[in-house]
Structures are given as structure tokens and as C-alpha cells.
Amino acid sequence: MSQLPTFTSMKAEDGLRKALGMPRPDLIAEISASGLKGRGGAGFPTGVKWNFAAAAKADRKYVVCNADEGEPGTFKDRVILQDHADLVFEGMTIAGKAIGAKEGILFLRGEYTYLKTHLEEALARRREAKLLGKEILGQDFNFDIRIFMGSGAYICGEETALIECLEGFRGEPRNRPPFPVNTGFLDRPTVVNNVETLAWAACILQKGSDWFKSVGTEKSTGIKIFSVSGDCAKPGVYEFPLGITVKDLLQQVGGAGAQAVQMGGASGLCVPASEFGRQIAFEDIPTGGSVIVFGPQRDMLDVLHNFLEFFVDESCGQCTPCRLGNRKLLEGVEMLKAGACSMAYLQELCALGESMQLASKCGLGQSSPNAFLSVMKHFRAEFMGRTHGFVNA
Amino acid sequence: MLMTERDRVAGEIKNLADRLGHNRTALMPILQEVKAKYHRVDSYAMQVIADELGIHPVEVYSTSSFYAFLGDRPQGKFVIRLCRTISCDMEGKNRVARQLENDLGIAFGETTRDGKFTLEWANCMGMCDQGPAMLVNDKVFTKVTPERVHAILEDCRKVFGQHATERKEVHLA
Numbered sequence: 001m002s003q004l005p006t007f008t009s010m011k012a013e014d015g016l017r018k019a020l021g022m023p024r025p026d027l028i029a030e031i032s033a034s035g036l037k038g039r040g041g042a043g044f045p046t047g048v049k050w051n052f053a054a055a056a057k058a059d060r061k062y063v064v065c066n067a068d069e070g071e072p073g074t075f076k077d078r079v080i081l082q083d084h085a086d087l088v089f090e091g092m093t094i095a096g097k098a099i100g101a102k103e104g105i106l107f108l109r110g111e112y113t114y115l116k117t118h119l120e121e122a123l124a125r126r127r128e129a130k131l132l133g134k135e136i137l138g139q140d141f142n143f144d145i146r147i148f149m150g151s152g153a154y155i156c157g158e159e160t161a162l163i164e165c166l167e168g169f170r171g172e173p174r175n176r177p178p179f180p181v182n183t184g185f186l187d188r189p190t191v192v193n194n195v196e197t198l199a200w201a202a203c204i205l206q207k208g209s210d211w212f213k214s215v216g217t218e219k220s221t222g223i224k225i226f227s228v229s230g231d232c233a234k235p236g237v238y239e240f241p242l243g244i245t246v247k248d249l250l251q252q253v254g255g256a257g258a259q260a261v262q263m264g265g266a267s268g269l270c271v272p273a274s275e276f277g278r279q280i281a282f283e284d285i286p287t288g289g290s291v292i293v294f295g296p297q298r299d300m301l302d303v304l305h306n307f308l309e310f311f312v313d314e315s316c317g318q319c320t321p322c323r324l325g326n327r328k329l330l331e332g333v334e335m336l337k338a339g340a341c342s343m344a345y346l347q348e349l350c351a352l353g354e355s356m357q358l359a360s361k362c363g364l365g366q367s368s369p370n371a372f373l374s375v376m377k378h379f380r381a382e383f384m385g386r387t388h389g390f391v392n393a
Numbered sequence: 394m395l396m397t398e399r400d401r402v403a404g405e406i407k408n409l410a411d412r413l414g415h416n417r418t419a420l421m422p423i424l425q426e427v428k429a430k431y432h433r434v435d436s437y438a439m440q441v442i443a444d445e446l447g448i449h450p451v452e453v454y455s456t457s458s459f460y461a462f463l464g465d466r467p468q469g470k471f472v473i474r475l476c477r478t479i480s481c482d483m484e485g486k487n488r489v490a491r492q493l494e495n496d497l498g499i500a501f502g503e504t505t506r507d508g509k510f511t512l513e514w515a516n517c518m519g520m521c522d523q524g525p526a527m528l529v530n531d532k533v534f535t536k537v538t539p540e541r542v543h544a545i546l547e548d549c550r551k552v553f554g555q556h557a558t559e560r561k562e563v564h565l566a
Binding site for chain 2: 069
């Protein structure tokens with residue numbers, strides 16, 4: 001039984017049939033009208049992205065589904081691919097029609113190799129049912145999808161690094177602009193969308209943009225799928241409308257009594273209990289859906305230590321602020337744990353974090369200091385002058 | 394006809410390149426297949442791949458060494474990757490890690506001398522609601538306890554068959 005009731009309620013191929021009957025501008029207008037924003041976390045309007053790629057002139061274009069779900073605490077894409085793969089493939093096909101692409105690539109992270117057979121079978125079924133391949137549903141539209149495996153690199157979730165990997169290079173992000181919608185895979189216009197975004201696109205075509213907009217906030221429309229883990233009674237995937245407060249979310253997942261929640265994974269924000277009234281939406285707390293709950297027994301320095309070890313390991317090493325900055329922040333956390341960090345040095349570290357946000361080349365280095373800075377802002381008092389490690393107050 | 398290991402590797406890489414393409418976009422899939430079959434991509438294989446794709450071998454090394462699942466170090470037949478990221482950490486991955494080290498007799502980053510097991514850390518592998526989680530090759534294990542480690546390793550060992558020098562259980566007098 002799927003944990004995602006809205007996706008389960010969708011009728012197969014309804015959205016695709018509608019999309020194939022629409023002229024391309026109308027199709028993109030429908031997605032734009034829904035206000036759908038990228039569900040991977042960055043929140044870029046999907047309609048705008050598709051429009052750019054549609055407007056670009058080229059002999060070939062590509063649709064890439066980003067299933068390199070590596071953000072700590074995120075697993076919703078795994079569940080979507082397991083239970084609703086057809087909806088994702090339908091979304092890719094619709095995107096192909098919208099921008100004029102004939103080829104789709106599902107970039108699946110190496111850690112999810114066990115899903116590959118299941119996905120290949122779904123693709124084969126769709127080819128047999130004339131939903132992929134030549135003359136889809138008897139119309140003058142050709143589109144096919146292949147699966148490309150990642151090989152264990154968090155950075156490949158960044159779209160230009162992902163494209164580098166597809167092309168057979170090290171997964172090092174490119175300078176932007178040019179953006180992938182103009183110069184992407186093999187220098188052709190390429191749309192890179194998150195798994196969940198594509199699934200929602202298929203839903204929007206089926207049910208209409210007004211249906212999608214009926215929940216959420218003005219700037220963050222629709223339902224978001226959350227991956228909840230950590231100190232709560234019911235970890236798992238959940239559908240909540242955007243705009244939900246942290247407090248309401250915690251109530252639903254049995255996470256009452258938490259001292260803090262990490263929203264958006266290791267690169268997201270740490271929200272302390274005093275701010276649980278805030279909304280989860282692109283205009284307040286943006287998120288890719290990762291919710292990690294920390295109970296009162298957790299030492300937030302241990303949490304930071306874990307996050308920074310992650311970033312030191314996963315930084316591609318291309319630009320200095322990220323390569324060295326994360327190391328310095330990690331050393332700082334180790335000093336704090338040992339009770340050996342002066343306030344002046346801590347302020348230096350916070351300034352370093354802000355420099356990294358400004359000066360790093362890609363989203364990894366720009367967002368990796370987020371957790372450090374937000375934890376230091378809210379929990380600083382607990383960290384200074386420690387003599388005997390963590391004391392559970 | 395006697396075929397040396399090298400000829401066999403070269404032949405297989407040629408076949409792979411014929412199937413996947415003689416261009417750079419085929420590099421990752423070729424590396425992945427060679428790695429899966431031989432548990433390593435050595436410098437000879439890199440040279441053959443480079444020749445097939447028309448690139449310099451250092452380009453192959455550069456790409457291969459970037460990715461955690463590739464690299465040029467030989468790995469065991471079973472690569473065990475224990476997730477070390479926050480949610481699995483909070484569920485007690487440290488004790489599972491210790492027991493894996495104890496039962497295999499190696500530390501993280503090492504391969505057993507018989508070439509059967511490699512022990513590695515994984516960064517978040519998307520099983521955060523069911524931690525601690527680990528991958529054994531492509532297979533995922535969730536809610537792993539230190540006690541379960543032994544059974545998981547034994548299931549792997551069965552693949553190799555019983556060897557006279559391997560005593561399955563040690564009974565203390």
C-alpha cells in the first residue's frame with residue numbers, strides 16, 4: 001500500500017493523453033499557471049524552466065530526471081520510484097513533448113541500483129503499451145527513456161555536475177550561465193527536473209492547474225512530499241500542503257518534544273523549538289522535503305559534526321571556499337566539542353561560513369554552512385566553555 | 394587456445410564499447426560494468442578503455458577516481474557499505490560498525506586478505522526512516538542490529554562454499 005494517497009488516486013495516462021492533445025505553448029502555460037516549483041529544494045518555477053528549453057533552438061534536446069537523491073534525510077524519491085514509477089515516466093514524456101525532446105534520461109544514484117530492474121520493467125511495459133517509443137498513442141510524437149546509473153557522488157545531484165557525469169567526466173559543477181536549458185547535455189538544451197517535480201507535472205496535466213493551486217500558499221502552491229526521520233514515533237514519507245507549520249508537521253509524525261528540526265537536509269536550516277510556528281514554504285523555510293527530528297537528548301554539536309564530515313567528504317574539491325571552508329568548520333566543531341574555542345574564533349568561523357555562502361561555485365558550498373550558522377545562532381549558549389562534554393540539561 | 398586474463402579483459406571492454414558506443418558518454422557505463430565484474434579497474438583496463446574511446450588514459454583515471462563506487466583500488470566480492478549519515482547515526486550505526494569490524498577483522502576502508510569482503514562507509518543512502526542501513530553490493534539491509542551482522546555475513550560466505558580451512562562455528566571448551 002502506497003504511503004502517497006494523491007499519487008495513488010491518479011489515473012494512468014490521463015495526463016499524457018491530455019498533454020499530447022495540446023499545443024506546446026498551452027501545455028507549458030498549464031504548468032506555469034499551477035505555480036509548480038522544483039521539488040528538489042531549489043524551488044525554481046518548472047514552467048519557466050520548460051519555457052526556456054522550449055524556446056531554445058537545437059537539433060536535439062533532452063529531458064533528464066534527477067534521481068540522484070543524496071541529501072541526508074531524503075528518501076521520498078526512492079518511494080516515488082518504487083510505487084509510482086509510471087507517473088514519473090509520464091511526467092518525463094510530457095516534458096519531452098513540452099520542450100520538443102525525443103530522449104529522456106533517468107539519472108539513478110548508484111545506491112539505488114536495486115531499483116533498476118523494477119524501473120527497466122516499467123519502461124518495457126510502457127514501450128509495449130505504445131506510451132514510449134515511436135508514435136506514442138498513435139500521435140506524431142517520438143520519445144524514449146533510458147536509465148543512467150550514478151556511481152556514488154552527492155555532488156551529482158547538482159544539475160551541471162549531473163550532466164558532466166552523463167558525459168563521462170568528473171562530477172564537477174560548471175559555471176552558470178550558460179544554464180542547462182540552453183547548453184546542457186552534449187551542449188544541447190536540457191531540462192533537469194527532480195523525480196517528484198515530474199510526477200506532479202503529470203498530475204497537473206490530469207487534474208488541472210486550479211486543482212494543484214487549491215492547496216499551499218500563494219507563492220508555494222500544491223502538496224509537497226516529505227521524508228521524515230530521526231526522533232519521532234512515525235518516520236516515513238508524508239504528503240503535506242506547503243505552508244504547513246513545523247509544529248503541525250511534528251504533531252502528525254509523532255515528534256512532539258523535539259528540541260530542533262533540520263529542514264532540507266544537511267544543507268538546509270536547523271529550526272529550534274522556539275521557531276516551530278514558522279511555515280514550510282519557499283518564502284519562509286525552503287525545503288527539498290527532508291525533515292530530521294532531534295529530541296532533547298541529542299547534542300547539536302554531534303549533529304553538526306556529522307553534517308560537516310559529510311560535506312568534507314562530498315565536496316568535489318573544485319573551488320577553495322567549499323574545499324577548505326568545510327574543513328575549517330569541521331575543525332571548529334571539534335574545538336567546540338573539546339571546549340577549546342574562543343568566542344573570537346567562533347565569530348571568525350561564522351564569518352567564514354558567510355563567505356562560503358557568497359563565494360562557492362555551486363549549491364553545495366553555498367549551502368553547506370547553513371546548518372553551522374543556524375545551529376550557532378540558536379544553540380551557541382550551550383556550546384561555549386564546555387568542560388565535560390554534552391550535558392543533557 | 395590459451396587466453397590470458399589480459400586478453401580476456403581487453404576483449405570484454407571492446408565488446409562493451411561496441412555495445413555502448415566508442416565515445417566519452419560511454420565511459421561511466423563501461424567503468425561500472427568492468428568494476429562490477431572484476432571488482433577493480435586496474436591501469437591496464439583503463440588503458441584499453443582509453444584506446445576504445447579515443448581519450449588519454451589519465452582521463453579515464455581522473456573520472457574513475459572521482460566516484461566513490463569506482464576508483465582503482467581492488468575491492469572484495471562483497472562490498473559492504475554502512476550508512477554513516479545523521480539518521481542512521483542516531484539509530485546506532487556505531488555499534489553496527491564495530492561489530493562489522495570485529496566479525497570481518499578489518500577496519501573501514503579495508504579489504505579482507507582473502508579478497509571476499511570490503512568494508513566502507515556510505516553517505517546517506519536514502520533509508521533514513523529504517524536505519525541503521527547498509528548495502529551489501531546492490532542489496533539493501535535496514536534496521537541492522539549488531540547481532541544481525543553475523544547472519545548477514547554468513548549468507549554472503551555461503552556463496553563461496555565451504556572451505557576446509559574455514560570453521561563455521563567456534564565452540565569454546
